[in-house]
Amino acid sequence: MLINYIALIMALIFFELTKYGVGIPHWAGFSLIGVFLLILIISFVSVYVKSGLWRLTHKKTENLDEREIQVVTHAIRISYTIFVITVIVIVYLFAIFGLGAIDVVIAATLLYLAHIIPTSILAWTEKEVY
Amino acid sequence: MISRKLYNRIALLRKERSISRKDLAEEIGVNFQTVGYLEREEYNPSLDLAFKISEYFKLPVEFIFSTSPMKPLSQELYDQTKKQ
Numbered sequence: 001m002l003i004n005y006i007a008l009i010m011a012l013i014f015f016e017l018t019k020y021g022v023g024i025p026h027w028a029g030f031s032l033i034g035v036f037l038l039i040l041i042i043s044f045v046s047v048y049v050k051s052g053l054w055r056l057t058h059k060k061t062e063n064l065d066e067r068e069i070q071v072v073t074h075a076i077r078i079s080y081t082i083f084v085i086t087v088i089v090i091v092y093l094f095a096i097f098g099l100g101a102i103d104v105v106i107a108a109t110l111l112y113l114a115h116i117i118p119t120s121i122l123a124w125t126e127k128e129v130y
Numbered sequence: 131m132i133s134r135k136l137y138n139r140i141a142l143l144r145k146e147r148s149i150s151r152k153d154l155a156e157e158i159g160v161n162f163q164t165v166g167y168l169e170r171e172e173y174n175p176s177l178d179l180a181f182k183i184s185e186y187f188k189l190p191v192e193f194i195f196s197t198s199p200m201k202p203l204s205q206e207l208y209d210q211t212k213k214q
Contacts, residue, residue: 064161
C-alpha cells in the first residue's frame with residue numbers, strides 16, 4: 001500500500017519537474033514517470049484488487065451485510081476528511097505560489113485518491129479481507 | 131456512542147452442530163467473515179441479526195447473547211440441576 005502511495009507521489013513529482021523542465025531532461029522524466037506508473041498499477045492490482053478491498057468499498061449497499069455497511073461507512077467518513085484537507089492544501093498551494101490552474105494530472109491523482117483512501121483505511125482496520 | 135460488548139455462544143453452537151462458517155453465514159444472510167467477527171465478539175449484531183441467529187439455532191436469544199461473560203454450558207447445566 002505504501003509502495004502504491006510512494007509511486008503515485010513520485011510519478012506526480014516527476015511529471016511536474018518534467019513539465020516545468022527543472023533539472024531533468026524530458027526523456028528521463030517521461031521514463032521515470034512510466035516506471036512509477038507501472039509500479040503504481042502493479043501495486044494497485046496486488047493490494048486493492050486481489051485482496052477484494054476494492055470490491056468491498058465499491059459494492060452496492062444492498063449487497064453488503066450490516067457489519068460491512070458499518071465498516072465501509074466509517075472508512076468513507078474518515079477518507080472524506082482526509083480528501084477534503086488534501087484538496088484544500090493543493091488548491092491553496094497553487095494559489096499561494098501562483099502555479100496557475102490545477103492540471104489534468106493532479107485532477108486525475110485526486111480522483112484516484114478519492115477511490116483509494118477508503119480502501120486503504122479498510123486495509124488498515126479490517127482483520128480479515130477476502 | 132460506545133456500545134457495550136456482547137458475549138455470545140455462536141462458535142460453540144456452530145461447532146456443536148458441525149456447521150461451517152460459510153453455511154451459517156448463508157443461512158443468516160451475512161458474509162462468512164462477519165460470522166468470524168461475531169464469534170470473536172468483535173462485532174455486536176443488530177437486533178434483527180441476533181433474532182435471525184436465535185431462530186436458526188432454535189434457541190432463545192438470551193441463551194446465545196449476553197452482556198456478561200458466558201458461563202460454560204456444563205456450569206449452567208449444573209446450576210439448573212441444583213435449582214431443581
